[in-house]
Amino acid sequence: MIELLVETTNLPVDGREFSFDEQRIWADPIAEFHLPYRISEPFSAVIHVVPHADGCTVEGTLRGSLVLSCDRCVEEFTYPVTAEFHEFEAYPGGDSQDDASSDGPADVWWVVVKDGLHYLDVAGFLWEQFQLALPEKPLCKVLCRGICAGCGANKNLDECRCAASGSDPRLAAFRSMKLS
Template sequence: MTCHNRTLRLALYRCTSVKLRIDDITAEGREVSFAEPEQEINRTLARGALHEYFIKAPLRVSLSYYRAGSEIFVSGTLDAITTASCSRCVEEFDLPSHRRFRYVLAPKAMNDENDFALRAEDLEFSFYQGDEIDLTPLIREQVLLALAERPLCREECRGLCPQCGANLNDGDCGCIIGGLDPRLAVLRNLKLGR
């Protein structure tokens, strides 16, 4: 595994890329584990549309890969602790994430991309060109997929009062909710004729 700045540590966000040389991948395979500093990931998240997430501790990545003919099989796990804002009550909370992933990579020149059938529902299929595979986009994709689309501090979160904005998890606010908006009262007496 090589990185453009020639360090042995795999830095997904500081390094231009994380690459596997095809000739170095054997049928026996190899396993690699590393931790990516949270500061680098947080800078990347802040540049994108994911600034509501904050990685609290280093991202831990474990990869194993092997070769079968011209296809490369990559599997791995991501572990992170993310601080997120609840989508209902907007309180910050820690959200541990554990994600498993698998990819099958085939040479792009081997056949047309449409000629491949997926081997299993949980396998991701992708293509590579040349004598190296850049894993950075695949790992970044998994980091993004590990983030909850609508993070909740807990399933039974009651959210905020739509009238006063109080956090209903802290207790009732006393607002009467569900009444008809007085601006729409005139519509109550409206009769629709055919």
């Protein structure tokens, strides 16, 4: 992942807006982690960073499109990714981080300190927002009928070829059983 830092310590009180369209923010991790999708429309993000005494507020939007594989029928489809976010990122060493430094799981902090100045790791922050915008179960359409487990036909495009036989031959022994 590329390093893309925005210095937050000396921003104006009302903040500053930044635009990002460097595709490596998204393409590098997709390739590095061998993720099962590809970019179809370039991504862009606009963020507004407002500094506070103990952190910074980051709000903005993320837009682009991916080609995903449907979880039911395995056909590829284009998925528009649109995310709006409003997050508070605490500066390292604050009271909220002291509580988190116990034996519990480590939290991700997107603000780092270099030479006494606070920097927002924009690439990491935008990658997180990108991941949060993706569906848990990508579907080509809400009523996707999937693939037949018997013959493998895509039920969205074809009729199931095994439906005509009427029954599963593996269950033939149970047909002659009588229940009393």
